[in-house]
Amino acid sequence: MxxxxxxxxxxxxxxxxxxxxxxxxxxxxxxxxxxxxxxxxxxxxAPAEEQVSAADRAAAALAPCPAPSGAPVGDSPLRGITLDCLSDGRPVDLVAALAGKPAVLNLWAYWCGPCAEELPLLQQFSEQARGAVTVLTVHSDPGAAKGLSRLSGLGIHLPGVEDANTKVRTAVHAPAVLPISVLLRADGTVAKVVVRPFGSVQDIADTVAAELGVRA
Structure with missing residues (x-):
C-alpha cells in the first residue's frame, strides 16, 4: 500500500x-x-422534627417544666441551650430554669429499651426526693410525638424537654449512647455525667448523694 x-x-x-x-x-x-x-x-x-399536637401533649399529662427562679448560675456548658417543653411546647432556658436546686437530666429516646426500664425508677426517685432534686427528662430524638406516647405508655409524668439535635449530649461531651444522666449542681454546673442506666431507685439516690450532696 x-x-x-x-x-x-x-x-x-x-x-x-x-x-x-x-x-x-x-x-x-x-x-x-x-x-x-x-x-x-x-x-x-436527618429526619425532620415531628410536630406535636395539643392532644398529644394533653394525653401525656406531663408535669410542667420548671420556671426560672432567678438564682445565680455558674459557668455551665448548658448556658444558652433552650429546648421546647414537652408538656406545652414552650421554650425552656435550661440553666435558668434549673438553677436554685440540684438536678438530674436524663437523656433518653422512645426507641431505647434500657431507657424504658430506667424511667420508672427516675419517677420513683423524684417522688422520693420530694422536690429536693429536679428530675428532667430530655428526649434526644426528633420523634417528639413518639416520645410523648412512650412516656404515656410507661406512666411517666416527669417534666421533660425535646432535644431533637442532641444539644445537651454535645454540650457535656457525652458519647452517642443512651441513656445518659447529667447531674447538675444548684448553679447549673455539671457535677457528673453518668453513662449507664441506673439499676434501682437506691442506685439513683446513692449517686445523687455522692455527686450532689443531697440525700433523698
Missing part, C-alpha cells in the same frame, strides 16, 4: 472515531447524570 493510501485510510479512521464519539456522547452524558442521581438519593438526610 502506497504512502498516500495509508494516509487516506488514517484520515477515514479518525473521521469514524469522531463520528462515534459524537453519536454516543448524549448517551454517556445521560448515564453519568443517572448514576449521580442514584448516589445522591442514597445519602441519608
Amino acid at each position: 502506497s504512502g498516500s493510501a495509508r494516509w487516506r485510510w488514517a484520515v477515514v479512521a479518525v473521521i469514524v472515531v469522531v463520528a462515534l464519539v459524537v453519536a454516543l456522547w448524549p448517551l454517556l452524558h445521560r448515564s453519568h447524570d443517572s448514576a449521580a442521581s442514584i448516589l445522591a438519593s442514597e445519602v441519608p438526610t
